[in-house]
Amino acid sequence: MSHEARLAELGITLPKPAAPVASYVAVVVSNGLAHVSGQLPFIDGDLAKGRLGESVTVEQGMTAARACGLMILAQLKAALGSLDRVERVVKLGAFVNSTPDFVDQPKVANGASDLMAEVFGDAGKHARAAVGVPALPLGAAVEVDAIVAVSGA
Numbered sequence: 173m174s175h176e177a178r179l180a181e182l183g184i185t186l187p188k189p190a191a192p193v194a195s196y197v198a199v200v201v202s203n204g205l206a207h208v209s210g211q212l213p214f215i216d217g218d219l220a221k222g223r224l225g226e227s228v229t230v231e232q233g234m235t236a237a238r239a240c241g242l243m244i245l246a247q248l249k250a251a252l253g254s255l256d257r258v259e260r261v262v263k264l265g266a267f268v269n270s271t272p273d274f275v276d277q278p279k280v281a282n283g284a285s286d287l288m289a290e291v292f293g294d295a296g297k298h299a300r301a302a303v304g305v306p307a308l309p310l311g312a313a314v315e316v317d318a319i320v321a322v323s324g325a
Contacts, residue, residue, distance in 0.1 A: 175255040178291055179245075185244040187214060187239075193309060199251035201322060206258075208318040210267065212310065213239035221311040224304075225274030228313050233276075237266060237283030240316035243271050244284070245291065252322060259321040261288045261298040267315040270304040277302040284316045 179186070192198055192209065200207045213220040220236040221229040224252035228236070243266075243276035249255050266281035268274075288296035308315050 173257055175292060179180060187242055189246045189250045190243060198247045204321055206248060206320040206322050208244050210315040210317040211240045211243035212312045213314050215239050219264050219310055220313045222313045223269045223270035230276050230279050233313055234283035236314040237289050237316060240314055241284035241287040243319045257322045259323055260295045261292060262319040262321055263299040265317045266302040267305050269313050270309045274304060275297035277304050
């Protein structure tokens with residue numbers, strides 16, 4: 173089954189790709205890899221803001237990370253023309269806006285990781301970093317970036 177067909181089977185509608193908020197591009201494809209800039213969590217058009225360990229629960233953080241993952245997919249589709257060009261998700265980097273004593277960043281990051289496995293199967297299983305940070309752009313709760321192996325045009 174194609175990745176595009178799998179999205180439809182899962183009932184997933186991708187959001188409109190967000191425009192960069194500073195001096196960078198959303199996706200750079202080079203040497204068979206798509207490098208996706210950090211994506212923020214937009215849920216129903218609103219940015220999911222707050223800090224884990226303070227005003228955001230782990231479950232809300234996981235939902236925010238999933239929203240970042242959906243935006244990664246939207247950016248990839250826009251850059252590649254089709255998600256069927258995705259060969260493998262190589263690595264995700266999850267940045268979690270969290271208090272110094274919050275230690276469940278990996279659980280939060282699972283929101284994005286689990287989405288990649290749902291959509292791409294074994295090719296969605298990836299290496300990952302999940303780190304806590306004191307602040308994120310625009311007050312976002314989570315930011316996720318990606319490196320994805322892609323086939324030629």
